[in-house]
Amino acid sequence: MVSSTTGFSSYFHFSQVNWPSMWSATVETIWMTIFSLVLVGILGILLGLLLFETTGSTNFWARLVHWVTALFVNVFRSVPFIILIVLLLPLTKNLVGTIIGPKAALPSLIISAAPFYARMVELAFHEIDHGVIEAAEAMGATRWQIIYKVLLPESSPALVSGITVTGISLIGFTAMAGVIGAGGLGNLAYLDGFQASNNTVTLVATIIILIVVFIFQTLGDLIVDKLDKRVAN
Amino acid sequence: MIEIKDVSKLYPGKQKTITAVKDVNLTINDGEIYGIVGYSGAGKSTLVRMFNGLETPTSGVVTINGTVMSELKGKPLREARQKMGMIFQYFNLLWSRTVLENVTFPLELIGMDKAERIAKATKLIDTVGLQGRENAYPSELSGGQQQRVAIARALANDPQLLLSDEATSGLDPKTTDEVLELLLKINRELKITIIVITHEMHVIRKICDRMAVMDEGAVVEEGNVFDIFRHPKMEITRQFVSEEETPQLNDTTVVINELLAQVPTGKIVKLTFHGDQAKLPIISEMLRQFPNVDLNIVDGSIHQTQEGSIGTLYLQLLGDDDEIAGATDYLHKMRVGTEVIRGE
Ligand SMILES: Nc1ncnc2c1ncn2[C@@H]1O[C@H](COP(=O)(O)OP(=O)(O)OP(=O)(O)O)[C@@H](O)[C@H]1O
Ligand SMILES: [Mg+2]
Numbered sequence: 001m002v003s004s005t006t007g008f009s010s011y012f013h014f015s016q017v018n019w020p021s022m023w024s025a026t027v028e029t030i031w032m033t034i035f036s037l038v039l040v041g042i043l044g045i046l047l048g049l050l051l052f053e054t055t056g057s058t059n060f061w062a063r064l065v066h067w068v069t070a071l072f073v074n075v076f077r078s079v080p081f082i083i084l085i086v087l088l089l090p091l092t093k094n095l096v097g098t099i100i101g102p103k104a105a106l107p108s109l110i111i112s113a114a115p116f117y118a119r120m121v122e123l124a125f126h127e128i129d130h131g132v133i134e135a136a137e138a139m140g141a142t143r144w145q146i147i148y149k150v151l152l153p154e155s156s157p158a159l160v161s162g163i164t165v166t167g168i169s170l171i172g173f174t175a176m177a178g179v180i181g182a183g184g185l186g187n188l189a190y191l192d193g194f195q196a197s198n199n200t201v202t203l204v205a206t207i208i209i210l211i212v213v214f215i216f217q218t219l220g221d222l223i224v225d226k227l228d229k230r231v232a233n
Numbered sequence: 234m235i236e237i238k239d240v241s242k243l244y245p246g247k248q249k250t251i252t253a254v255k256d257v258n259l260t261i262n263d264g265e266i267y268g269i270v271g272y273s274g275a276g277k278s279t280l281v282r283m284f285n286g287l288e289t290p291t292s293g294v295v296t297i298n299g300t301v302m303s304e305l306k307g308k309p310l311r312e313a314r315q316k317m318g319m320i321f322q323y324f325n326l327l328w329s330r331t332v333l334e335n336v337t338f339p340l341e342l343i344g345m346d347k348a349e350r351i352a353k354a355t356k357l358i359d360t361v362g363l364q365g366r367e368n369a370y371p372s373e374l375s376g377g378q379q380q381r382v383a384i385a386r387a388l389a390n391d392p393q394l395l396l397s398d399e400a401t402s403g404l405d406p407k408t409t410d411e412v413l414e415l416l417l418k419i420n421r422e423l424k425i426t427i428i429v430i431t432h433e434m435h436v437i438r439k440i441c442d443r444m445a446v447m448d449e450g451a452v453v454e455e456g457n458v459f460d461i462f463r464h465p466k467m468e469i470t471r472q473f474v475s476e477e478e479t480p481q482l483n484d485t486t487v488v489i490n491e492l493l494a495q496v497p498t499g500k501i502v503k504l505t506f507h508g509d510q511a512k513l514p515i516i517s518e519m520l521r522q523f524p525n526v527d528l529n530i531v532d533g534s535i536h537q538t539q540e541g542s543i544g545t546l547y548l549q550l551l552g553d554d555d556e557i558a559g560a561t562d563y564l565h566k567m568r569v570g571t572e573v574i575r576g577e
Contacts, residue, residue: 129325131323131325132325132327134287134325135321136338136342137287137314138314138319139315139339139342139390140311140314140339141311142311145342149338149342154328227329229328229329229370230372231372
């Protein structure tokens with residue numbers, strides 16, 4: 001079968017799409033995103049908390065911790081993702097035993113997204129009215145009680161909208177990681193789409209990614225709406 | 234009993250050190266409502282925050298029921314704080330929690346079991362008059378209602394002491410009075426000592442037994458509320474008292490000016506009556522003794538304080554100079570505060 005590989009009509013040769021592999025690539029993308037997002041969420045909240053709690057301290061050790069954490073966060077937030085993957089290849093090989101496939105993408109996905117989310121977490125905590133924290137202190141709350149009874153619940157809408165934004169950029173990252181062999185829709189679009197000059201595959205992969213992003217965003221917005229009790233509804 | 238002894242608080246800054254509180258000595262008795270008044274920046278909040286250890290004094294000691302607050306750290310400090318309630322100007326409620334959950338918050342902190350803390354919180358919500366709103370969120374309540382939730386929350390741990398830092402400053406006059414009534418009721422029924430910080434004399438007059446006036450970190454005048462209203466010693470206290478006596482000062486000035494324009498003769502005096510004097514027929518007696526004096530009432534008001542009433546009366550006196558002088562002497566003799574607003 002001969003079909004054109006250029007021109008507008010090249011996008012609509014659906015018979016050339018291998019649907020089972022499209023489906024498994026979609027599952028891989030979602031799996032990579034969700035798995036790394038869970039770890040990014042946990043790591044980001046821990047780092048954000050560390051940054052928040054050590055802000056403005058006069059204690060030497062607290063300042064040291066703040067400085068080291070801030071350095072880590074700023075450095076890894078600034079390195080472009082595609083460079084980070086390459087940079088972390090040796091580490092990845094040690095950690096997951098391979099540099100190919102969806103698992104291989106995880107270390108770089110997490111290390112680049114966690115600092116991004118940590119900053120959002122820190123900001124979310126800073127946005128809590130200081131008076132509320134002080135009221136809890138005046139009631140005799142421990143630092144730990146303030147963290148899980150005040151900081152986390154009071155910033156929950158911001159934490160969730162932050163994780164939504166992070167999740168969406170993670171979907172983008174997985175596609176990039178796919179190009180250098182991490183599997184998923186990005187990988188499929190690159191190998192079966194671009195390299196095989198099959199524009200339809202690229203288009204379908206793009207549309208699926210858009211749908212996944214859209215679902216993510218909608219879900220995130222819904223949860224934020226449900227959590228946010230600041231405006232009467 | 235609360236004893237504040239030689240307490241100072243300095244905040245070292247880059248340019249200069251700020252003395253927020255300066256050599257304060259106070260004794261506050263159990264069960265009283267104690268008012269601290271002062272303008273913005275006088276150091277009121279800083280002083281009261283040393284009561285529950287949110288700040289530590291640079292020098293001096295704060296002793297509450299025999300415990301030196303600044304010596305407490307960690308667990309003992311938290312336990313001491315659990316025996317004190319605090320309310321704030323901006324309520325500081327947790328918006329992510331319902332009314333009920335806000336009130337159970339301090340009980341969760343001490344690990345009270347769920348059924349017990351809900352029962353207790355429900356009772357307190359009743360006490361502050363919010364029954365039926367247990368499941369509302371703070372954003373669905375008015376300012377006055379939010380402050381009631383904050384009061385219920387502050388009472389949850391059965392405190393011996395309630396600290397109120399400008400708790401009515403964000404409320405309208407009617408809501409302010411309702412919240413003050415509530416504080417008075419709490420003081421009477423639960424025998425809780427209350428420290429009230431404010432910049433409004435109205436608040437002091439309405440509920441406080443004793444008071445201190447703060448200026449630039451120092452307590453410049455202290456004592457019984459009624460005595461201070463009657464004989465303010467310091468200029469700043471006089472300012473606070475007169476603000477309160479003549480809430481419609483501007484209206485009165487307008488009335489006086491109109492009167493003077495119409496009848497460009499006579500003298501305007503402001504009379505202040507205290508307690509029992511307000512019940513005596515002083516003015517009619519004055520007119521009987523000096524029948525050639527005519528008078529016009531320009532403005533008048535009576536305020537209730539915890540210990541009695543204070544009346545203010547603006548009069549225009551017309552007639553013979555000697556007669557008028559005799560009349561004002563008579564008022565002086567009867568110990569009525571007499572102040573000449575506009576001479577002849
Ligand atoms: N943490 C701080 N660091 C530096 N200066 C402070 C701090 N807290 C208070 N001050 C200063 O101490 C002084 C007294 O402040 P404070 O808040 O006690 O006044 P206040 O009487 O409560 O005023 P207001 O009626 O505005 O609440 C002010 O000059 C203030 O700027
Ligand atoms: Mg203040």
